[in-house]
């Protein structure tokens with residue numbers, strides 16, 4: 001009997017964004033322990049205070065920076081998501097002109113390097129805007145947040161568009177035959193079914209944004225990475241402190257992003273079974 | 276005696292998709308309480324006819340009157356039309372994120388703005404009517420194909436339509452569950468519901484149909500009352516189709 005080899009070949013797995021797993025954490029922790037150990041040994045020889053004590057002393061300041069990173073990531077995610085949903089809906093709008101504009105904006109901001117968008121936001125946005133008679137200052141961190149919200153917007157738009165188009169056409173048709181308007185169909189029937197499909201990639205996006213917020217140090221926002229380098233300078237710029245300090249920052253990001261990654265994987269699995 | 280005008284009157288309907296002429300002058304009438312069956316090979320335009328009646332697809336020329344209302348009219352009140360014309364699909368197309376009962380209740384509440392308590396009572400009655408008592412809170416994914424299709428019928432009935440269009444509603448079902456759906460449709464027909472059935476179930480068409488239409492490549496080749504139609508269809512295209520399927 002002849003067997004069709006084409007049919008038996010398994011479909012290629014779709015590309016998936018890498019997810020942080022336990023091994024990353026273990027690797028990081030091990031690296032930090034080694035770096036701290038090495039620095040302690042060197043420091044002891046030169047009669048410097050203990051590295052651990054140094055880290056501990058600066059922890060409140062570093063945490064302030066870290067919280068700032070989180071705040072930037074959350075705000076960028078909120079702004080970007082709202083704009084991204086609108087842009088995603090624009091890509092499935094009845095108007096062809098609107099669809100084309102939305103498609104172009106999405107592709108443009110999705111394919112621009114994040115750092116470039118950040119620079120654009122920093123240098124193109126004014127330091128204050130006047131709305132009516134009120135002057136709203138735009139500090140650097142806010143501009144950076146807007147800069148990060150642009151790629152969030154574009155990626156969210158793509159997630160929304162993909163999810164809407166993955167819903168079978170029969171759902172639209174059934175709703176239409178029941179006299180649902182297009183808008184009502186979208187909000188009551190299509191989008192609720194999309195949420196499950198959108199949540200995992202959207203959470204992945206959030207992890208990426210969080211880790212990308214350190215780019216803001218390049219444009220002079222005092223987030224965690226900036227503070228790490230300032231602490232390093234304040235400690236006399238000793239070379240053996242570099243690895244422990246930056247390792248410490250890495251661990252903070254890992255501890256924050258790892259649970260999000262696990263939850264994403266968990267949700268993905270659950271939704272796969274349910275749908 | 277002056278007979279009442281037909282509830283649905285399709286006159287010389289033409290429809291092209293791009294360059295392909297899918298309907299080439301289709302005409303037929305359906306009277307109130309009548310059940311007509313449309314049979315024909317795949318791709319002959321049966322689904323398109325139903326979609327045109329419901330204004331899901333605009334027609335190029337001709338006329339479709341539903342209860343005296345012209346469907347091929349740019350000023351058509353689609354809400355009014357779709358209240359009158361229900362539709363059931365081959366793939367059920369239930370809303371998977373809503374329970375069976377919610378599927379039935381959604382359109383009357385959100386589109387017709389009817390009272391929720393009243394709609395809910397009606398939805399329970401309809402679930403009972405399609406023999407799905409106890410399945411009200413199930414999600415479509417938890418129901419068999421036949422059960423889902425009966426929910427879809429109940430959902431369509433909830434709008435109190437004058438006529439229901441069935442598009443090969445048993446074609447996707449397991450042979451065992453086909454029967455339960457046909458029973459439901461037969462009961463509707465016996466209650467006096469006007470039905471247009473596109474179907475491959477010839478036995479059912481012969482039994483329930485008042486009139487059979489055979490379509491091929493966008494035209495109605497021939498039609499007749501079931502007994503005569505199945506016994507003495509003349510056209511070779513009809514004969515060939517019936518020989519293949521029976």
Ligand SMILES: Nc1ncnc2c1ncn2[C@@H]1O[C@H](COP(=O)(O)OP(=O)(O)O)[C@@H](O)[C@H]1O
Pocket residue numbers: 292297315316317318319320321322323324
């Ligand atoms: N939306 C559409 N766009 C283009 N072609 C279509 C569309 N819908 C149906 N057709 C074509 O019209 C023809 C008739 O389709 P259909 O009405 O579904 O036939 P049937 O239901 O009898 O199988 C087919 O050739 C089909 O490919």
Ligand SMILES: [Mg+2]
Pocket residue numbers: 321322323442443
């Ligand atoms: Mg069809």
